[in-house]
Amino acid sequence: MSETARVRARALGLAPGIFPPGAHNAITDVAGVRVGQVTLIEGDATRTGVTAIIPHPGNPFQDRVPAGLAVINGFGKLAGATQVAELGEIETPIVLTNTLAVGRAVEALVDWTLARPGNEQVTSVNAFVGETNDGRLNDIRARGVTREHVLAALEGAADGPVAEGCVGAGTGTMAFGWKGGIGTSSRLLPEALGGWRIGALVQANYGGVLTMDGIPVGHELGRWYLKEHTDRGDADGSVMVIIATDAPLSDRNLTRLATRAMAGLARTGAAFSDGSGDYALAFSTHPGVRRTAERRAHQAIIADWPNDRMSPLFQAAAEAVEEAVLNALTMATTVIGRDGRTGRRAKGEAIDLDALRAVLVRHGRGA
Template identity: 60%
Template sequence: MSLRWLAVSLLLCIVPITGMAQSESVRVRDLGLAPGLFGPGPHNALTDVAGVQVGHRTLVEGDSVRTGVTAIRPHGGDLFHDKVPAAVHVGNGFGKAAGVLQVQELGTIETPIVLTNTLDVGTAVAATVDWMLDQPGNEEVSSVNAVVGETNDGVLNDIRGQHVTGDDVVAAIESASGGPVAEGSVGAGTGTRALGWKGGIGTSSRLLPDAYGAYTVGALVQANYGGVLRIDGVPVGERLGRYDFRSVVEETGDEETPGPDDAGSCMIVLATDAPVSPRNLERMARRAMLGLARTGSYASNGSGDFVVAFSTQNRRAGDAAPRPDSLLRNARMSPLFLATVEATEEAVYNALTAATTVTGRDGHTQEALPLDRLRAILRDAGRIDVNESDAPRP
C-alpha cells in the first residue's frame, strides 16, 4: 500500500461513519490518464490550497438510508471574524442552496460550506448557525449567513425521512482536515448518481507554473447529474451504452422527446490562494461550468448547478479593515480560468472512478463506473499507455 493510500485509510478511520465504510478509492490518474495542461498539487485535492479543510459524515443505515454531509472550511480559524472573499455562480437555478444571496451581495463567506441532500438543507443551516454561535468570541453575534448546498439523492436514499441530524452536520465540520480527501460514495456523495453511474464526491487541483504566480486552484464536486459522459474528450458514455436520450436516439431519433427525469444536480466548490477579488472569483466560478461541460453535462432542466468560490488571501478581519491593494489584475486571470476548468473536470472524473456500487431505497442499485472497461476505452483512444495504466498517481 502506498503512503498516499495509507493516509487516506487513516483519514477514513477518524471520520465519523455510520454503516459501511468505503473501499479503497481509485482515481482517474491511477488509470494512467493525466487530463489537462497544468499539473496537480501534492494531493490533487481542494486541500492543496493551504489551510483549506474537508470533512465528511457518511450515513449508511439499513436498506434505505444512503446520504451524508460534506463540510469545507476555508481555514481552521474564526471564519466569522476572519471572513474570506467569495463569490457564487448559478449555472442552473433548479436547487435549494442557502446563503448565496449574501455572498453575492457582500463578497464574503463567514461559515463552513456544507453540502448535503435536498430535504436536509434546513437541518444543515440550523446546525451550522448553532455551531458558529457556539464558537469562542461569537457570544454577541446576532446574524450568521450559513452557506449550504445540496443535490437530490432520493433514488438511493430515503430522502423524505430527513435522516441527517444536527450532530451529523457538526461531526462533518469538526472532522474537517487538510491532506488527502476521501472521495466517491462518502459524505454528501453517498447516495448520488452521475452521468449514468454511481456519482459522489470528487476533488482535484491545479498548480500554476512560476511564470503565472505559482498559485493553486482546487475544486470539489458533489456529482449527481445527467449527460453524455466524456472523459478527456473520449465519448465514454456512448461506448458503454449508457447516456441520456439513448433510447430515443437508438430507436427513433426523435429529438422532441423529453430528457430523463433523473437529471440531478452538481455542487462545485472552488478554492484558490491567488489574491483575487470577489468579482474575479465570480468569473472563475463561471468557468467551472465549462469544466462540467467537458464531462458531458448540458445543464439539463432539472440540474441545479451551483458554484461557490473563495480565496484564502485578503481575508477580512472585521468590517472596518481595508482590503489590501494586492489583487491580481484582470489580465492575469486567464491561467486561473484554465486551472478552474481542468480541476473541475478532473474532480468529476475522480468522483466517478472512486465511487462504489450502492444499493439503497426500494432495492434501487446504481453501479459504479466499470474501471476495466474504462481503461480499455481510454487505451483504445490513445489516452493512456498500456505500460502506465497501473501506476498510482496523485
C-alpha cells in the same frame, strides 16, 4: 464487474489539462482548507451524508473570505446564496448535503458559528449550505441527516487526502447514469504565472453524455442522456462545485473564476438540464484579501490580482473541476439503496473500470 481496486482517474491514464496537480490532488492542496465528511449508510434505505469545507483555521465569521458564485441552472435550494452574491463573501464553512437536509444543516452551522470564541455578540449568521437530491438511492423523506451529523463533519475536518466516491454528501448520488459521489482535484500554476494553487471539490449528481478527458465514454459504453429519445433519467440531478485558491482575488474575479468551473463540467458532457441545479462557489484564502473585523471597521488596502493575469487561473479551475468529476466516478462503488419516491429497491451501479480501461486503450490511453 469488479468492485475491487477502485482508483482515481490518473491511475487510468486520464489527466485533463496542462497544469500539474498538487501533492494530494485535492482541494486541501490550498493551504488551510480542511474537509470533513460523515457518511450515513443505515439499514436498507439510508444512503446519504454530509461534506464540510472550512476555508481556513481561524474564525470564518470574524475573518471572512471573499467569494463568488456562479449559477448555470438554478434548480436548487442553495442557502446563503443571495448574501454571497450581494456582499461577495462567506462567513461560515461550506456544507454540502441532500435536498431535505438543508434546514438542519443551516441550524447546525449557526450553532457551530455562535459557539466560536469571539462570536458572543453575533446575532445574524449567513450559513452557506449546498445540496443535491440523492433520492434515487436514499430514502430522502426519512431525513436521516441530523444536526449532530453536520457538527461531526465540521469538527472532523482535516487537511491532507480527501476521501472520494460514495462518501459524505456523495453517498447516494448518481452521475451520467452511474454511481456518482464526491470528487476533488487541484492544479499548481508555475511561478511565472503567480505560483498560485487552485483546488476543486464536487458533489456529482448530474447527467448528460459522459466524456472523460475528451473520450466519449458514455457513448461507447451505451449509457447516455436521451438515448432512443426516451431516457430523461440520466440528465436531471444537480452538481455543487467548490473552488478554493490562494491567489489574492476580489469577489468579482472569484465570480469570474466560479463561472469558468462550468467549462470543466461541460467538458465532462454535462447537459445542464431543466431539472438540474448547477452551482459553483469560489473563494480565496489569501491573507491579503480576508475581510477581518479590523478591515471591515476601517478603510484598508486590499490585494487584488489583476484582470489581465486571470486567464491561467481560469484554465486551472476548469481542469481541476473536470478531473474532480472523473475522480468521483472512478472512485465510487456500487450502492444498493431504496428510491425515496417509490420506496422500491434501487441500485446505483459504479462505472465498470475494466470496461472503461478497454475504451481508453481503444483511444490510445491507459495500459
